[in-house]
Amino acid sequence: MLKMPRPVPNELIVMRLLNLREVLSQQEKKNYKNLEKGFEGELKFDLLTEKLQNECFVLNGLLLEVNNSEFQIDTSIIFQKTIYLIDVKNFEGDYYYENEKLYFANGDEAKDPLLQLRRCESLFRQLLQKLGVHFHVEAYLVYINPELTLLQAPRSYPIVYPTQLNRFMQKLNMVPSRLYETHEKFANQLISLHKTESLNTKLPRYNYDQIPKRIICSSCCSCSLSVRRNKIVCKKCNHQEEIELAVLRIVEEIKILFPNRKITTNEVYHWCKIIESKKMIGRILKKNFKQVGYGKWSYYE
Ligand SMILES: [Zn+2]
Structure with missing residues (x-):
């Protein structure tokens, strides 16, 4: 069992x-x-x-x-x-x-x-x-x-x-x-x-500026993507993903790679370059996370 x-x-x-x-x-x-x-x-x-x-x-x-x-x-x-x-x-x-x-x-x-x-x-x-x-x-x-x-x-x-x-x-x-x-x-x-994190994990050093910020196809890992209506389409393998799911995936990645960074609309927008509408990203964050603070300084948890 x-x-x-x-x-x-x-x-x-x-x-x-x-x-x-x-x-x-x-x-x-x-x-x-x-x-x-x-x-x-x-x-x-x-x-x-x-x-x-x-x-x-x-x-x-x-x-x-x-x-x-x-x-x-x-x-x-x-x-x-x-x-x-x-x-x-x-x-x-x-x-x-x-x-x-x-x-x-x-x-x-x-x-x-x-x-x-x-x-x-x-x-x-x-x-x-x-x-x-x-x-x-x-x-x-x-x-x-x-x-x-x-x-x-x-x-x-x-x-x-x-x-x-x-x-x-x-x-x-x-x-x-x-x-x-x-x-x-x-x-x-x-x-x-059970401990979820090991004290002995040896991760390579990496910093924020060094990491390319972009959405990667969840099926074939290509970065060659385009937006078609509410979907992100891979130019290489034709895989389609709802924009909302892709944005949530990016948020997850930011949290894993940079646990100390605040999830803001600007931050996520910066990572999802092919999505032109910042408003859309804001809407997705608002729908899926709890907003903390208002206006320019608000972030999501
Ligand atoms: Zn692909």
Whole structure:
């Protein structure tokens, strides 16, 4: 039973917007692609946990903190007696272990996700202790990409390889489990402890002047748009969007990229260059947000 749908991490939301507006350096672009790929792997795993038939609560993307340490669990599955903590990796290509270290095929050392998993498991146990809850905890690292080859990993490592994934899911599906009110209470407690923003997010530096202000096609990401009656039409893919929806989308983007800026008619007008009527933008803002103040200094919340 899904208790918590996977939130899109804040970092990824911002990076998507920055990428669309083409302000990322080569390295930042690479980081962004990795984030996107990692998230894609998690969504792929969600499709598998959705099929679990036995009684369990699935919490996706929990971001927690205990004793001043933050940790994130890709997927937590609560059964009657056991909680599974699962970290999903979408790595592809060749890797190997040597002397307990993980390497790329070319011999460069790679960041070992097992270290992160162990830290996570330890912090989760501390949290359970703090909450006075007793569960058996099992942590696994799931490699979900069939294009991965990992050599020389000790058999004792809690790794699920792509070729073992189906059997792993069958094993989870066979866990005998009855959930009671206490489980529900505990699951809700974890959800209430979930943090929406991480302290460890490393966003690229960007400033207001540097960001191109324009509407981007929501379908193909082209900036080549025109206005036809009350619609914005993409010249490249022909996608049509109601002007109102496009304006609301831009407002959302301004809020995400520049949370401290006030949403005013002038501000939004500045971002929606192809919409010639400032009045129309004012009307849309008035209809969808609460106006604070009057006249020249009014803004919307
Ligand atoms: Zn388009």
